[in-house]
Amino acid sequence: MPNNLLELKNVGYSYHDLSGETVALQDISFGIKEGEFVAVVGPSGCGKTTLLSIIAGLLAPEWGTIIVNNPDGSLKYPRVGYMLQLDHLFEWRTVYKNVILGLEINHMLTKDRLDYVDRLLKDYNLDNFRNRRPSELSGGMKQRAALIRTLALNPSLLLLDEPFSALDYQTRLMVSADICQLIRKTGKTVIIITHDLSEAISLTDRVIILSNLPAVVKKEVPIQLTLQDNTPLAARKAPEFQYYFNLLWEELTNEGK
Amino acid sequence: MKENEKELTKQDAFVRDYKRHHYEVTVLRILIFAAFLILWEVSARLQWIDSFFFASPTLVVKCSLGLIKDGSLLEHVGITLFETIISFSLVFLISLVAATLLWYSAKLSEILEPYLVILNSLPKSALAPLFIVWLGTGTTTIIVAGISVALFGSIISFYTGFKQVDAEKITLIYTLGGKKRNAFFKVVLPGSIPILLSTTKVNIGLALVGVVIGEFLAARRGLGYLIIYGSQVFKLDWVLTSIVILCVIAMGLYKLINLLEKLYLKRI
Numbered sequence: 001m002p003n004n005l006l007e008l009k010n011v012g013y014s015y016h017d018l019s020g021e022t023v024a025l026q027d028i029s030f031g032i033k034e035g036e037f038v039a040v041v042g043p044s045g046c047g048k049t050t051l052l053s054i055i056a057g058l059l060a061p062e063w064g065t066i067i068v069n070n071p072d073g074s075l076k077y078p079r080v081g082y083m084l085q086l087d088h089l090f091e092w093r094t095v096y097k098n099v100i101l102g103l104e105i106n107h108m109l110t111k112d113r114l115d116y117v118d119r120l121l122k123d124y125n126l127d128n129f130r131n132r133r134p135s136e137l138s139g140g141m142k143q144r145a146a147l148i149r150t151l152a153l154n155p156s157l158l159l160l161d162e163p164f165s166a167l168d169y170q171t172r173l174m175v176s177a178d179i180c181q182l183i184r185k186t187g188k189t190v191i192i193i194t195h196d197l198s199e200a201i202s203l204t205d206r207v208i209i210l211s212n213l214p215a216v217v218k219k220e221v222p223i224q225l226t227l228q229d230n231t232p233l234a235a236r237k238a239p240e241f242q243y244y245f246n247l248l249w250e251e252l253t254n255e256g257k
Numbered sequence: 258m259k260e261n262e263k264e265l266t267k268q269d270a271f272v273r274d275y276k277r278h279h280y281e282v283t284v285l286r287i288l289i290f291a292a293f294l295i296l297w298e299v300s301a302r303l304q305w306i307d308s309f310f311f312a313s314p315t316l317v318v319k320c321s322l323g324l325i326k327d328g329s330l331l332e333h334v335g336i337t338l339f340e341t342i343i344s345f346s347l348v349f350l351i352s353l354v355a356a357t358l359l360w361y362s363a364k365l366s367e368i369l370e371p372y373l374v375i376l377n378s379l380p381k382s383a384l385a386p387l388f389i390v391w392l393g394t395g396t397t398t399i400i401v402a403g404i405s406v407a408l409f410g411s412i413i414s415f416y417t418g419f420k421q422v423d424a425e426k427i428t429l430i431y432t433l434g435g436k437k438r439n440a441f442f443k444v445v446l447p448g449s450i451p452i453l454l455s456t457t458k459v460n461i462g463l464a465l466v467g468v469v470i471g472e473f474l475a476a477r478r479g480l481g482y483l484i485i486y487g488s489q490v491f492k493l494d495w496v497l498t499s500i501v502i503l504c505v506i507a508m509g510l511y512k513l514i515n516l517l518e519k520l521y522l523k524r525i
Binding site: 056092106153 | 423425426428429430431432433434435439443444447448450
């Protein structure tokens with residue numbers, strides 16, 4: 001069993017305004033192993049996005065610590081790739097110019113990186129669209145372009161904040177299956193926020209359930225499915241699927257009882 | 258096959274109606290202008306109006322030709338155009354820099370907000386006499402007058418445009434490891450270009466207004482001077498000719514910005 005790549009210890013965060021303090025995260029503690037695919041679920045407005053922003057380093061936790069355990073023993077914070085709810089592709093740039101945005105900002109337009117982007121564009125069937133505008137792409141293609149933009153910087157930890165919530169149901173099933181297969185192949189560590197329990201069960205290795213505000217970790221549920229083939233759609237047919245669904249549903253709905 | 262033909266004729270009908278609509282709009286525009294000119298000319302000829310005060314299209318043309326012949330018209334128009342374009346360019350540059358600074362520092366923009374609002378609503382013609390005292394009469398004063406009319410509204414519009422950029426898009430830059438500078442150049446500036454362009458269309462008109470006000474008070478050349486001088490010596494055909502030329506200039510400058518906008522939209 002590999003070590004925890006990241007370990008959150010009693011991490012907390014509160015929002016301040018003149019009428020007072022709102023504690024968003026109370027004492028969040030959990031670890032995430034290298035190569036693990038973890039879902040965070042919880043009632044809406046429970047601070048899931050705040051948690052992700054803290055892990056991404058966009059917000060500093062007000063208390064608590066995050067311990068880094070790189071496999072090579074270094075203390076450097078892992079490079080984080082963060083996918084937001086919407087693709088936010090810029091209409092004034094071509095698809096190609098959009099996916100190399102991160103490289104441009106970090107002055108990393110090296111041949112290696114650009115070759116990697118080219119490979120991803122081919123693998124994700126976007127190569128023929130590289131000179132198009134984002135508005136010419138379908139919803140699923142936009143998500144794939146956004147994923148390439150994130151992966152181009154070669155992050156070791158991927159954070160996905162409800163990345164499929166803007167898509168309609170049918171596209172969502174296909175795109176989430178598609179994107180997660182692609183991510184699985186890269187072997188990266190992933191934390192995904194979702195409010196779709198089926199998505200959480202079918203995509204991930206472990207589900208972390210957060211409570212209402214102020215949020216604490218209510219329960220961690222490791223997911224073990226018996227599968228014919230390892231696709232999210234097959235996972236929805238697994239015999240244990242319903243059991244996990246009921247378990248998570250119970251945990252989320254008995255809130256406050 | 259039949260279906261297809263039917264579709265085609267409907268499409269043809271749509272194109273035909275569309276073209277007819279545009280044709281009618283253009284024809285009516287020209288007709289209104291022609292009717293105005295004819296009414297003006299006829300009223301002057303039949304002495305419904307006194308052509309000494311109101312001139313007439315033929316008098317305006319004659320007067321223009323006269324002024325062209327002695328070379329003074331070209332000079333007046335050139336001066337006004339030159340001053341307008343300089344004021345407008347300076348307004349654009351100064352507002353861009355100022356709005357950028359305001360965007361960078363939320364605190365600065367909060368501190369300066371009431372001053373900007375006051376300066377924007379102040380009638381700038383009230384400042385023109387001060388400019389004359391401070392800067393004397395001449396091109397500098399007129400350019401400053403042109404700037405003063407357009408500048409503050411332009412800063413406010415540019416800044417509002419910058420603020421309207423989706424905050425999530427800025428977050429995206431931070432998630433990619435960018436700094437505030439990257440957020441500005443990669444998102445805020447390119448995302449506000451439509452607003453910059455529409456503000457620019459207003460600014461070029463305002464710069465012209467400011468320049469003409471300046472020329473009223475502090476010039477020996479330019480269309481504003483021609484209007485004031487003409488009215489003082491009762492050469493009202495000069496005044497009306499200048500006004501007609503100002504209309505043409507205003508339209509030309511507006512079309513120029515429209516052209517730039519079209520070029521930009523085609524490029525993206």
